[in-house]
Every structure is written in structure tokens, then in C-alpha cells.
Amino acid sequence: MxxxxxxxxxxxxxxxxxxxxxxxxxxxxxxxxxxxxxxxxxxxxxxxxxxxxxxxxxxxxxxxxxxxxxxxxxxxxxxxxxxxxxxxxxxxxxxxxxxxxxxxxxxxxxxxxxxxxxxxxxxxxxxxxxxxxxxxxxxxxxxxxxxxxxxxxxxxxxxxxxxxxxxxxxxxxxxxxxxxxxxxxxxxxxxxxxxxxxxxxxxxxxxxxxxxxxxxxxxxxxxxxxxxxxxxxxxxxxxxxxxxxxxxxxxxxxxxxxLEKAKRFLERRREIARSYIKRLSPYDFLTLPRYSNESAWHLFVILLNLERISISRERFVDELLKRGIGVSVHFIPLHMMTYYRKRYSFKPEDFPASYRRYMRSISIPIYPDLSEKDVQYISQSIIDIGKRFYRPH
Ligand SMILES: Cc1ncc(COP(=O)(O)O)c(C=O)c1O
The missing domain is CATH 3.40.640.10 (Type I PLP-dependent aspartate aminotransferase-like (Major domain))
Incomplete structure (x- = not known):
């Protein structure tokens, strides 16, 4: 695409x-x-x-x-x-x-x-x-x-x-x-x-x-x-x-x-979250957040199932950027940051769930002004990259 x-x-x-x-x-x-x-x-x-x-x-x-x-x-x-x-x-x-x-x-x-x-x-x-x-x-x-x-x-x-x-x-x-x-x-x-x-x-x-x-x-x-x-x-x-x-x-x-617009913003974020989940849930190289009305959907984070794809999270991010999609990673855990690592002698595995989640996370765009066309394009790009680098069972 x-x-x-x-x-x-x-x-x-x-x-x-x-x-x-x-x-x-x-x-x-x-x-x-x-x-x-x-x-x-x-x-x-x-x-x-x-x-x-x-x-x-x-x-x-x-x-x-x-x-x-x-x-x-x-x-x-x-x-x-x-x-x-x-x-x-x-x-x-x-x-x-x-x-x-x-x-x-x-x-x-x-x-x-x-x-x-x-x-x-x-x-x-x-x-x-x-x-x-x-x-x-x-x-x-x-x-x-x-x-x-x-x-x-x-x-x-x-x-x-x-x-x-x-x-x-x-x-x-x-x-x-x-x-x-x-x-x-x-x-x-x-x-x-x-x-x-x-x-x-x-x-x-x-x-x-x-x-x-x-x-x-x-x-x-x-x-x-x-x-x-x-x-x-x-x-x-x-x-x-x-x-x-x-x-x-x-x-x-x-x-x-x-503040007056907050409810409307939330509604649109929910719609986008539902749309991503619907479009991306058939693919086993991804783990998606569970839909919840309790969430403010400030971020939409996809987790890569790294055993199902042949590229790293970094490379996946590069592929999305190449397709004109801004992404981010939330968060690089604090225990891996120089200040905390040095002060408390932390190793990445000291907080294994944080470390594992970080290694597979990509935050994709979600905000009220994002159009359904953009949501479709972003989803399709993720699917295309996942299929191209798919590693079967
Ligand atoms: C979880 C969390 N806490 C606190 C903050 C700090 O917010 P602020 O930039 O308003 O100081 C941020 C900002 O990104 C955040 O993500």
C-alpha cells in the first residue's frame, strides 16, 4: 500500500x-x-x-x-x-x-x-x-x-x-x-x-x-x-x-x-481504539490491549509477538516511519536509565515484566483529529509489515 x-x-x-x-x-x-x-x-x-x-x-x-x-x-x-x-x-x-x-x-x-x-x-x-x-x-x-x-x-x-x-x-x-x-x-x-x-x-x-x-x-x-x-x-x-x-x-x-470538549475527545479516542482492535486482532504476530470503557486511551500500544516475526521492534518502527507514520515507545523503563541504573545498580532483568513489555512495545497514533482513513492506513501498514516479516510456527 x-x-x-x-x-x-x-x-x-x-x-x-x-x-x-x-x-x-x-x-x-x-x-x-x-x-x-x-x-x-x-x-x-x-x-x-x-x-x-x-x-x-x-x-x-x-x-x-x-x-x-x-x-x-x-x-x-x-x-x-x-x-x-x-x-x-x-x-x-x-x-x-x-x-x-x-x-x-x-x-x-x-x-x-x-x-x-x-x-x-x-x-x-x-x-x-x-x-x-x-x-x-x-x-x-x-x-x-x-x-x-x-x-x-x-x-x-x-x-x-x-x-x-x-x-x-x-x-x-x-x-x-x-x-x-x-x-x-x-x-x-x-x-x-x-x-x-x-x-x-x-x-x-x-x-x-x-x-x-x-x-x-x-x-x-x-x-x-x-x-x-x-x-x-x-x-x-x-x-x-x-x-x-x-x-x-x-x-x-x-x-x-x-475541559468542555473532554468527553467528545474521549469518545473519539474510544472509537479509534475499537477500530484498531477490530482491524488488527486477526493477526497472531501482535498482542493488542483489551478494549475497556475505563481507559482514556491516551496511548494505543501494540505488543509484537517477537517469536512470530523475523525483525526487531526497532526495525518494525523504522518500517512504520518509512511509510510516513509517527510512532513512539512507552516507556523505556526507568531502571534502564543511566541515573537509576548507576544509583541502584539495576540490571534490565531486575524488573522482568517491564523489560519484556518495553522490548515489544510500539505506541501508534491515537488522538481525536486522527481520521478513520488514517486509522485504516496505519492498520494496513502494520499488517503489511507483519506479513512481510512473518515467521510461521
Ligand atoms: C506517566 C506520566 N507522569 C507524569 C508526566 C509528567 O507530566 P508533565 O509533562 O505535565 O509534567 C508524564 C508526562 O509525559 C507522564 O507520562
């Missing part, structure tokens, strides 16, 4: 006139930084997901850092996450001089293996937090994770960077609202975007209060109120050495529009 049209990018934000107009109106207001629009974004977001508080931040990385700080993580504490994640999830643990304790994944989903998690929490008394990562937008087994965490008084901070707006668990709550805190990303490839940005949600007043302060220099009152409330004075106090993690009104204005 030949295709003479443009390259299909791996990811693309869905932005329209509404976002443009929202940004222009913020620019014209002259209030560009955190103000009324960011407050409104927080209000609408917390109502959307049904959490008591929402705090807008300039990245999910910032949100994860603030959440760990707010639950009291400090030097020498251990924080569990899986190595099958982006750098952000573990680096924030190191920001606080605490130690990430990696727990391997279920190879089939990429999510933390709750049986290994259970065993690990029984053995180690210094574990103070767990950061489950909802890989590709498919929520982790949160009921089990919460039971394990509660049994040992461990805080749960959900890395919900990929998982919005989807519900899970016996209480059918939004992913990200089940642990003590949850963090969403509005990075440009994510389910909704503000360019860069994030949101922390929590029902806990103490966590909320601490994050609010630490988000902006440890100041006891935010700058906006200081300048707009007529009775407020110029006086402020710094009560802790905080950070500079606030979200601008420019970004929040985009976020408000994207």
Missing part, C-alpha cells in the same frame, strides 16, 4: 477557534498570570471530577512534587512506583531526597502489579507513599491498591497524567480522585492540554492547604487576592521555602475550553 500524503504525526493537540478566542480575551484583559481564569478552571475541574479541591499547576511533575511534599515525604523515605513510567514520576521522589522503590508491572497492561506491591509493603517499613501510574489512561487496580495502602498507613498519590476523564473501581470514581491526591497532566499530547500544565485534586483540607502555599513561594496568601481584594493589604508572609508552580490564566483559558 502506498500513500503519498503527509506524514501522520504520532500526537497532535485538538485546538480550535474557541481556544484562540479564549487566549485572546485573556491577553486583552492584561491579567496574564494566575487570576480569575485559573480559579475558574480549578472550580470547574473539581466539579467535573467530584473532588473537594483542585489546584492548578504548571505541570503534572510540579503537581506530583507538591503532593509528595504535602503528605510529608522527606529524606530517606521510600516511595513506591513502577519503573514503567516517565521520568517525572520518580524524579519528584528524588527532589525530596527520598528513594523510589520500584515495583514491577503486569506485562499485559503496563500497570503496577498489585501482588508484588502487596508483598513489598509487608516487607519494608519505610514506605510512605505509593504512586500508581494509570498507564496509557487505563486505571490501575485502585481498590486493591487502596486496601494495601490503608493496611500500612501509606499515602496514595495517583499519577493520572494519562487518565482523564475516566471512572473506575467499586465506587465508580474518576481516576485521580481515589488516592489522597491525584495529578493530571495538560502537556500537549495529553487527553486535554493547556500547552504545559497540570491539576492536583484532593479531598484532604491539610494537603490542599499545604499545596496551595507551596505552589507559590510558601506565601500565606496568593498574589491575586492581595491585589484585587480592596481590603487586603500589601502585606504577606513567607511561611515555608515554596516553589513557583502556578498556572497562568493564558493556559487556564485553554484548559476551560478543553
Amino acid at each position: 502506498n500513500r503519498n500524503t503527509d506524514f501522520i504525526p504520532f500526537a497532535k493537540p485538538s485546538l480550535g477557534k474557541e481556544e484562540e478566542n479564549a487566549v485572546i480575551s485573556v491577553l486583552r484583559s492584561n491579567w496574564l498570570t494566575t487570576g480569575n481564569i485559573a480559579l475558574e478552571f480549578e472550580r470547574q475541574f473539581r466539579e467535573y471530577v467530584g473532588s473537594k479541591h483542585a489546584i492548578a499547576v504548571n505541570s503534572a511533575t510540579a503537581g506530583l512534587h507538591l503532593s509528595l511534599e504535602a503528605v510529608g515525604i522527606r529524606r530517606g523515605d521510600k516511595v513506591i512506583t513502577s519503573p514503567f513510567t516517565f521520568a517525572a514520576t520518580a524524579e519528584v521522589v528524588r527532589y525530596l531526597d527520598a528513594e523510589p522503590l520500584f515495583v514491577d508491572i503486569e506485562e499485559s497492561t503496563g500497570n503496577i502489579d498489585v501482588d508484588i506491591l502487596d508483598k513489598t509493603t509487608r516487607k519494608n517499613r519505610r514506605i510512605k507513599a505509593i504512586i500508581p501510574v494509570h498507564f496509557a489512561g487505563n486505571p490501575c487496580k485502585m481498590d486493591r491498591i487502596m486496601d494495601i495502602a490503608r493496611a500500612h498507613s501509606i499515602a496514595v498519590i495517583e499519577d493520572s497524567a494519562h487518565a482523564f476523564p475516566v471512572r473506575t473501581g467499586k465506587e465508580d470514581r474518576f481516576a485521580g480522585t481515589i488516592g489522597e491526591a491525584g495529578v493530571f497532566s495538560f502537556y500537549v499530547t495529553k487527553p486535554i492540554t493547556t500547552g504545559e500544565g497540570g491539576m492536583v485534586v484532593t479531598d484532604d483540607d491539610n494537603i490542599y492547604g499545604r499545596i496551595l502555599r507551596m505552589r507559590l513561594h510558601g506565601i500565606d496568601r496568593d498574589v491575586f487576592r492581595r491585589y484585587t481584594n480592596r481590603r487586603a493589604s500589601w502585606m504577606y508572609d513567607v511561611v515555608a521555602p515554596g516553589y513557583k508552580y502556578n498556572l497562568t490564566d493564558i493556559a487556564a483559558a485553554i484548559g476551560l475550553v478543553q
Whole structure:
């Protein structure tokens, strides 16, 4: 199959006139930084997901850092996450001089293996937090994770960077609202975007209060109120050495529009996932994700059955690129990265499921603006490559 049209990018934000107009109106207001629009974004977001508080931040990385700080993580504490994640999830643990304790994944989903998690929490008394990562937008087994965490008084901070707006668990709550805190990303490839940005949600007043302060220099009152409330004075106090993690009104204005479109975006991602599964499931050189309405389908990852094909994953990726299809790999496990490998003397096989899954993974395009024609072309290209390099039984 030949295709003479443009390259299909791996990811693309869905932005329209509404976002443009929202940004222009913020620019014209002259209030560009955190103000009324960011407050409104927080209000609408917390109502959307049904959490008591929402705090807008300039990245999910910032949100994860603030959440760990707010639950009291400090030097020498251990924080569990899986190595099958982006750098952000573990680096924030190191920001606080605490130690990430990696727990391997279920190879089939990429999510933390709750049986290994259970065993690990029984053995180690210094574990103070767990950061489950909802890989590709498919929520982790949160009921089990919460039971394990509660049994040992461990805080749960959900890395919900990929998982919005989807519900899970016996209480059918939004992913990200089940642990003590949850963090969403509005990075440009994510389910909704503000360019860069994030949101922390929590029902806990103490966590909320601490994050609010630490988000902006440890100041006891935010700058906006200081300048707009007529009775407020110029006086402020710094009560802790905080950070500079606030979200601008420019970004929040985009976020408000994207929030309105979130359900539609999810519907289209679901359609694409169903279409890929229908088209690709007859082929035994691939393992596909199981369709689930719980997933946000942030990523669509095909797993190569390497015993059924005569080329490596790298070569398969090259063949897709040659056909004008942008792809990626999620994730190169963190225990294989120089920093973690050196610091903790890890070998690739130390987390066998993460390693195996990584070696066979290819993430293919999935986003609301991807057309059905593109989905068909991408699927057919995968089938053609698989057939060409097929290794029979
Ligand atoms: C699983 C995961 N967690 C956290 C992040 C960090 O998000 P942000 O770029 O908003 O800081 C990412 C970003 O790609 C991610 O994939």
C-alpha cells in the first residue's frame, strides 16, 4: 500500500477557534498570570471530577512534587512506583531526597502489579507513599491498591497524567480522585492540554492547604487576592521555602475550553481504539490491549509477538516511519536509565515484566483529529509489515 500524503504525526493537540478566542480575551484583559481564569478552571475541574479541591499547576511533575511534599515525604523515605513510567514520576521522589522503590508491572497492561506491591509493603517499613501510574489512561487496580495502602498507613498519590476523564473501581470514581491526591497532566499530547500544565485534586483540607502555599513561594496568601481584594493589604508572609508552580490564566483559558470538549475527545479516542482492535486482532504476530470503557486511551500500544516475526521492534518502527507514520515507545523503563541504573545498580532483568513489555512495545497514533482513513492506513501498514516479516510456527 502506498500513500503519498503527509506524514501522520504520532500526537497532535485538538485546538480550535474557541481556544484562540479564549487566549485572546485573556491577553486583552492584561491579567496574564494566575487570576480569575485559573480559579475558574480549578472550580470547574473539581466539579467535573467530584473532588473537594483542585489546584492548578504548571505541570503534572510540579503537581506530583507538591503532593509528595504535602503528605510529608522527606529524606530517606521510600516511595513506591513502577519503573514503567516517565521520568517525572520518580524524579519528584528524588527532589525530596527520598528513594523510589520500584515495583514491577503486569506485562499485559503496563500497570503496577498489585501482588508484588502487596508483598513489598509487608516487607519494608519505610514506605510512605505509593504512586500508581494509570498507564496509557487505563486505571490501575485502585481498590486493591487502596486496601494495601490503608493496611500500612501509606499515602496514595495517583499519577493520572494519562487518565482523564475516566471512572473506575467499586465506587465508580474518576481516576485521580481515589488516592489522597491525584495529578493530571495538560502537556500537549495529553487527553486535554493547556500547552504545559497540570491539576492536583484532593479531598484532604491539610494537603490542599499545604499545596496551595507551596505552589507559590510558601506565601500565606496568593498574589491575586492581595491585589484585587480592596481590603487586603500589601502585606504577606513567607511561611515555608515554596516553589513557583502556578498556572497562568493564558493556559487556564485553554484548559476551560478543553475541559468542555473532554468527553467528545474521549469518545473519539474510544472509537479509534475499537477500530484498531477490530482491524488488527486477526493477526497472531501482535498482542493488542483489551478494549475497556475505563481507559482514556491516551496511548494505543501494540505488543509484537517477537517469536512470530523475523525483525526487531526497532526495525518494525523504522518500517512504520518509512511509510510516513509517527510512532513512539512507552516507556523505556526507568531502571534502564543511566541515573537509576548507576544509583541502584539495576540490571534490565531486575524488573522482568517491564523489560519484556518495553522490548515489544510500539505506541501508534491515537488522538481525536486522527481520521478513520488514517486509522485504516496505519492498520494496513502494520499488517503489511507483519506479513512481510512473518515467521510461521
Ligand atoms: C506517566 C506520566 N507522569 C507524569 C508526566 C509528567 O507530566 P508533565 O509533562 O505535565 O509534567 C508524564 C508526562 O509525559 C507522564 O507520562
